Amino acid sequence: MKDFNMIFAGFGGQGILFVAKVVAYAGLMDGKEVSWLPSYGPEMRGGTCNCSVCLSDEPIGSPLVINPNVLVAMNTPSYDKFIDAVQPGGVVIVDSTLVTVSKERKDVRLIRIPATELADENGMKGLANIIILGRLFKETELCAFDSLEKGIAKSVPPRKQHLVEKNLEAIRLGQEQA
């Protein structure tokens, strides 16, 4: 894939906006044009949340992704909401700990990863989003690996830089699930 038009979706509190920001920053580090656009409806903690991210060699037209070629779904309502919109040939990654796949499409590549379970088992509570990112990177190589590392360092606030290493561990764990 040359251009990535991605939707990250899940519950508020799962780090949807954060993982989307890491990807956008990684694209920026690769010298790409990037955009990040959150849904900002009347969402609240526990409600659904989604974020559009575009990586391209060309200036981004609309930052709102309608037909993604990458969908990351971290809960069932998000999977149900966006699965039909995914472009044929697209990549769909679900957190299989939380997502019940009721409808399967033959023309997309569906990857199941029990990210929340893996996070809990490996002392990475709250990093299911980053484990999924590792798996996504393995599948799509959407950026250079060191850009991904830089993306994490840039997205973690300065006061919390001690968490960078834990995030990188989560990336590696995700990669190993392929």
Place this chain on the structure above:
Amino acid sequence: MSERVLMKGNEALAEAAIRAGCRHFFGYPITPQTELAAYMAKKMPKIGGVYLQAESEVAAVNMVQGAAAAGARAMTSTSSPGISLKTEGISYMAGADVPCLIVNVQRGGPGLGGIQPSQADYWQATRALGHGDFHVLVFAPSTIQEMVDLVALAFDKADQYRMPAMILADGMLGQMMEPVELRDMGDVQLPEKPWAACGHQNKRKHNIINSLYLQASELERLVKERFARYETIKAEEQRAERYLCDDAEIVVVAFGATSRVVKAAVKEARAQGIKAGCLRPITLWPFPVDAMREAAKTAKHFLTVEMNMGQMVDDVKLSIDCSRPVSFFGHTGGVIPEPGEVLAQIQKIAGGKE
């Protein structure tokens, strides 16, 4: 060149205003603009500036008038319903020749409308930002980088012409992140403001900032002076971007966030052999009349694309004296046009011509 960083539009705009020398911000929260005020609340106290959350939009805009009348580089920001409340103060500032910056991160209307991106305040911004005979400068950025760059320009032009300036953004530009380079502008030297009502230790006659003139002839003289200034602005300050317009037979006119979608559609139309171009007004007042007339030399048809019901159509028609057909395509607040839809409109026009 400084580093390109990812920033939300609202926050980047706030940072740009601070770098442009703004030290007085008065506001009131409203989605989708709130991050701008929140950023100011965090930053201003650390740099000796003023952030004040007023009790209402009306109070906030009048605080801007007070600070700006004393010569400060002052601003306020809000979203559509908030602008309606601020129009009284904006009219007073226009009537008293007080420069300031007003930011509108537009959402759907009328009424409380919605909180999604919209461009439905075009008429309000360009025609009636309050009662009385007056205009404000209106800048319409299409990227976060441009929004950042236009902040300093808007402040400078407001000072130069002694009038309020507006950045007309929308919820998409306010909420999204994209790479932006924030330039270090050093210590900004504000222009001399000999008209300002500030302390002078009795060394000169006191200045009065006022918009009340009970003598009809005096009021008329002042309004006419102001309109003479507007003519200068119309001659000097029109800004527009031309994208593939040189030989364009179908010229698509779009401003702000919508123009990004239009450019993608125009590019695809060109790939299909249709001579389309995008003409993007950067200033909405003054409207880029000269660029429209220039485009009309090759254009057989104009199409405006907006996130409203067609508010810019008349300005395009007037610019070219209705010498070409002007069509409209758009959606209202929150329904962002898709490149495919715009392309279909271009194809329809191209097909109808043959």
